[in-house]
Amino acid sequence: MREIQAFNRFQRSMHLHYIHFMVIFFLTGLPQVAPHHFRWLLYFFWVPFAWFSPETTYLSGGMKVAMVLHRLAAVGLLIYAPLFALRELKNMGRWQIWPEGGPGAGIAELIKHYLSFQPGRFGKYNFGQKCLAWLTIVATGIMIVSGCILMFKDAFSPSAWRWARFFHDVGFFVFLVILPIHIYMALHPLNRKGFRAMFETGTLPEDYVKTHHPLWWEKIKSRGGGSMS
Amino acid sequence: MRVSMLYDMQACLRCYACSVQCGIENRARLSRDGRGTPERVLENQRPELRFIFPVFHYLGNYPGRAVSYVHHCMHCENAPCARRCPAAAIEVKPYGPVVIHEERCIGCRACVEACPFNVPRFAPRMGKTYKCFMCYDRLEAGLPPACVEACPARALYFGTREEVLEEGRRRVSRYEKRLGETFTLYGAEKVSEATGYLHWVTVGPAAILEDYTLRPDAAQKPIEALDAVRTIGWVLFGASAAGVIGHFLYSLGKRVEE
Numbered sequence: 001m002r003e004i005q006a007f008n009r010f011q012r013s014m015h016l017h018y019i020h021f022m023v024i025f026f027l028t029g030l031p032q033v034a035p036h037h038f039r040w041l042l043y044f045f046w047v048p049f050a051w052f053s054p055e056t057t058y059l060s061g062g063m064k065v066a067m068v069l070h071r072l073a074a075v076g077l078l079i080y081a082p083l084f085a086l087r088e089l090k091n092m093g094r095w096q097i098w099p100e101g102g103p104g105a106g107i108a109e110l111i112k113h114y115l116s117f118q119p120g121r122f123g124k125y126n127f128g129q130k131c132l133a134w135l136t137i138v139a140t141g142i143m144i145v146s147g148c149i150l151m152f153k154d155a156f157s158p159s160a161w162r163w164a165r166f167f168h169d170v171g172f173f174v175f176l177v178i179l180p181i182h183i184y185m186a187l188h189p190l191n192r193k194g195f196r197a198m199f200e201t202g203t204l205p206e207d208y209v210k211t212h213h214p215l216w217w218e219k220i221k222s223r224g225g226g227s228m229s
Numbered sequence: 230m231r232v233s234m235l236y237d238m239q240a241c242l243r244c245y246a247c248s249v250q251c252g253i254e255n256r257a258r259l260s261r262d263g264r265g266t267p268e269r270v271l272e273n274q275r276p277e278l279r280f281i282f283p284v285f286h287y288l289g290n291y292p293g294r295a296v297s298y299v300h301h302c303m304h305c306e307n308a309p310c311a312r313r314c315p316a317a318a319i320e321v322k323p324y325g326p327v328v329i330h331e332e333r334c335i336g337c338r339a340c341v342e343a344c345p346f347n348v349p350r351f352a353p354r355m356g357k358t359y360k361c362f363m364c365y366d367r368l369e370a371g372l373p374p375a376c377v378e379a380c381p382a383r384a385l386y387f388g389t390r391e392e393v394l395e396e397g398r399r400r401v402s403r404y405e406k407r408l409g410e411t412f413t414l415y416g417a418e419k420v421s422e423a424t425g426y427l428h429w430v431t432v433g434p435a436a437i438l439e440d441y442t443l444r445p446d447a448a449q450k451p452i453e454a455l456d457a458v459r460t461i462g463w464v465l466f467g468a469s470a471a472g473v474i475g476h477f478l479y480s481l482g483k484r485v486e487e
């Protein structure tokens with residue numbers, strides 16, 4: 001059966017590394033945003049560090065290590081994100097996350113897919129995925145800008161730090177709310193083919209695209225190609 | 230029993246003996262704590278260890294009116310700095326003083342962001358942040374804070390909270406009677422939700438208190454808003470997690486149409 005390319009290697013590698021960065025950001029950021037509930041995480045950062053610096057406590061040493069790791073992950077993201085953004089901006093016109101029909105129709109199709117378990121009339125992405133994609137883009141932008149201000153504090157005024165701290169928190173909670181949904185949907189048997197495309201092959205079977213992503217299939221046919229970003 | 234400090238703007242001679250004494254005391258403290266000989270610690274300037282000092286600023290259009298105020302920690306009841314310190318390096322003593330423990334500080338400057346009075350000072354050379362801790366070690370040894378001992382005009386006054394408030398109110402009413410102006414005891418009552426009342430109260434003419442950075446409702450709004458952001462965030466996270474669990478249960482035993 002013919003396979004349609006859904007994600008190229010670069011997109012898949014960006015997605016995979018974004019997961020790695022997110023894991024580090026969450027593990028090292030949670031003790032900062034909710035210290036009373038997540039301070040225990042600092043023990044894990046502190047134990048190896050205490051070997052070098054025994055005078056520290058799990059709070060001071062662990063938090064310091066957590067902050068350094070947070071920043072290292074941020075540097076990784078700062079290298080990756082602009083490369084990804086530059087490459088994707090070039091193809092902006094072909095993005096599949098632009099609206100196709102109104103939100104009412106989008107939600108109706110989502111209900112059909114997720115509650116009736118029947119194929120919805122989706123584009124490459126359904127309404128929920130598009131909302132998630134835009135929230136991720138906006139929240140990533142917020143996190144990068146506010147994170148840079150917090151990382152290079154000396155270049156900014158304390159009032160800029162305060163707003164950066166505020167928006168860094170807002171961005172964090174956007175991710176905290178959307179990620180469980182995203183991860184769950186990705187792992188759900190309904191979306192097994194999409195999961196395979198993202199983590200294994202990069203492609204979807206043509207029949208699956210015809211039935212589950214008819215709006216996208218129409219575009220592919222009209223362009224006469226087998227790959228769209 | 231809570232303790233408090235009082236600063237009387239009207240009685241202050243602007244001699245800044247308090248500031249000089251603070252700088253000496255904090256460096257001498259290093260020697261006492263075994264961190265160098267007296268000569269060594271006093272030779273070292275360590276400006277960040279002067280916790281009370283004058284600040285000049287100009288009000289109005291150029292050239293403006295020069296105002297100098299005495300900058301120091303207010304030892305807020307709700308200590309926004311302590312609430313935001315991720316390393317729990319700032320302790321609010323049960324009897325009032327708000328203390329940074331230097332050895333626990335990681336220099337993240339979250340306290341600088343949170344303080345409504347711009348008090349904590351970050352020392353890049355040490356990688357740590359410093360502020361007044363009301364000589365809590367002296368207090369625990371039965372001595373008054375060093376700055377209070379240095380003040381020749383009794384413009385700085387230390388005692389239990391009740392004594393300090395009583396002294397403050399006495400001075401306010403005396404000044405009002407003699408000068409015919411309204412005076413305030415700033416910090417005796419709650420200043421803002423963020424700070425609560427202050428363990429360092431100030432007696433001064435009501436009309437000019439704000440020129441001396443003693444503003445009503447002192448708070449760093451974006452930082453105080455974090456609590457609301459976090460509450461809303463966790464509620465939405467709960468809703469999102471509940472949705473996921475609900476859909477999982479709903480999905481059990483359902484057949485997926487391929």
Ligand code: SF4
Pocket residue numbers: 301302303304305308309310311327343344345346347348349360424
């Ligand atoms: S004045 Fe600033 S540093 Fe002092 S206790 Fe209040 S918030 Fe903390």
Ligand code: SF4
Pocket residue numbers: 313314315316317318319329333334335336337338339340341349357358
């Ligand atoms: S700079 Fe030090 S005292 Fe201030 S918030 Fe950070 S760790 Fe706490």
